[in-house]
Amino acid sequence: MWRFKFSAWAVVLMMTALSFGACDNDDDDTFVPPSNITEALKQVYPAAQNVEWEMKGAYYVADCWVSNDELEVWFDANANWVMTENELNSIDQLVPSVYTAFMDSKYNAWVVTDVYVLTFPQNPDGIRDSGEAR
Helix, strand or coil: CHHHHHHHHHHHHHHHHHHHHHCCCHHHCCCCCCHHHHHHHHHHCCCCEEEEEEEECCEEEEEEEECCEEEEEEECCCCCEEEEEEEECCHHHCCHHHHHHHHCCCCCCCCCCCEEEEECCCCCCCCEECCEEC
């Protein structure tokens, strides 16, 4: 009986130790994307501050602040801007035409918990600067 209790406690202690070892806070890791990706962010959002990078699938994503808005700016491996995601605090922050369309729809009684504005480039082949494609 003593041997069983000792074995059971040994297993519990080992599982506990392994559980704490499996917890990894990777927020301390600084991911640095290739320089062409960081340059692309500077072209799209030159005023971006407090930039932190991560990979989401095959995309490089910059979490940054621009004019008091926290943005997620997505780039592909070729440094092409894919989209920008901006989470709003409430539905009232939507542009008036979108807000009005929602309020006039059959969904206006739904509880809105998250509101995102997704911005996509006009030219899917690259960013336009002074009317010229890159």
